[in-house]
Amino acid sequence: MRTPLGMIALIAAVAVAGCSDKGLKDIRSTGDGPDEFAVMPVKPLTAPKDYAVLPAPTPGGANLTDPNPTADAVVALGGRASALEDTGVPSSDSALVAATSRYGVPANTRTALAQEDAEFRKKQGRWTRIKLFPVDRYEQVYRKESLDPYQQTDQFRNSGFGTSSSPPAGE
DSSP, rough: OHHHHHHHHHHHHHHHHTTOGGGGGSSSSSOOOOTTOOOOOOOOOOOOOOSSSSSEEEEETTSSSSSSSHHHHHHHHHHOOGGTTTTSSOOGHHHHHHHHHHOOOOOTTHHHHHHHHHHHHHHSSGGGGOOOOOOHHHHTTTTTOOOHHHHHHHHHHHHHHHOOOOTTTTT
């Protein structure tokens, strides 16, 4: 009698333990720590040849260890560092820029979108505060905003557009 009861308790403990991982989709702030997306890795520090003769600090100036991190990132991603110095839009992108800015480009786009998203999440998440079990808040709030990729692929294919192959549903 003890063995079946022990097995049931063990299975229940494993099942409950599997529900504890919230993953990256928990959209609530967990603390006031640093923004992990704002941290840029830099090149390794190097010791100066003579500690008695150090360069004067330059507030707001370039970092001696990593003088041009933006250009290094562009090169690492396959771009051209000289493209950062260009002030104009390349001729190949002029039509794209004209189409995206045809209604004007507000200066506070990021702030306005962040505020609208916070209001949307607050409005959508009123009844999601009551929960008995850990849930995916991101999926709950944005459920109506998401697209089914397989339905969209079928819709494009039925309309006659060529689409790249996608994995079968369930994989």
